[in-house]
Amino acid sequence: MNTVIKEHGKLDILCNNAGVAEQPDWEKTFNVNLGGVIRGTKLGLELMSSGVIINTSSVAGIRAKHLLSPPPMSHVMIFHTFFNFTQ
Secondary structure: OHHHHHHHOOOOEEEEOOOOOOOOOHHHHHHHHHHHHHHHHHHHHHHOOOOEEEEOOOOHHHHHHHOOOOOOHHHHHHHHHHHHHHO
16 A cells, blocks of 8 residues: 555555455454455555545355355354444
């Protein structure tokens, strides 16, 4: 983000769009899928004077019951937290 500001003078748009599939180490999944969004958003808010932050994810956190194969519980928990944080 600092490179964007250095080259363009400001940061107008931030898109948090990173994630990993269920890992054996649930803490790694949590750290990437939720921690990355929180850290990215926090840094974006510090660097932006105005603009927009877009958070993207899978729908499994809100529509898990509609999937043919339900995702692991940690995935659902992470994305419920993700959606609440985004709102």
